Amino acid sequence: MDGAEAMRDRMYDLQKRELIKIEDAAVVVRNEKGRANVKQAHSLVGAGALGGAFWGMLIGLLFFAPWLGLLAGATAGALSGKLGDIGIDDDFINEVRDAIEPGNSALFLLAREGNVERIKEELSDFEYDFEIIDTNLSPEDDERLRETFAAEEVAG
Known part of the structure; x- marks a missing residue:
């Protein structure tokens, strides 16, 4: 198991503790x-989950790879603009891209609730080095995100 998978399991434990x-x-x-392999947490797909279209776009933009066929024919600028329209800006994309060097892994979470400082405290004994890079979406951006990618999933 790599660091991101271990972190995913640890985050599931934190979720059980609310x-x-x-x-x-x-x-x-x-x-x-430098090639990226994406593993979506299928056990979470359902109510609230964004699915492959969202992760494909975000990860594709980070690594310029045509994941899930979503990115075929699209430019990085158009993708960046689409994510920017829903509150995920270029600074965040660049920060994440720079943090995931070849040979490393990352866990991407869409979380509705959680205190980053409290979570960091709970992870102080985590066996791998990690960095938390987070961004907050306004309620309007969150709604646009869900509307955009719910439509992508239905169309796909």
């Missing part, structure tokens, strides 16, 4: 050559 409410998750493992 310290976070996870709606969707994906693990990205970046090999030594």
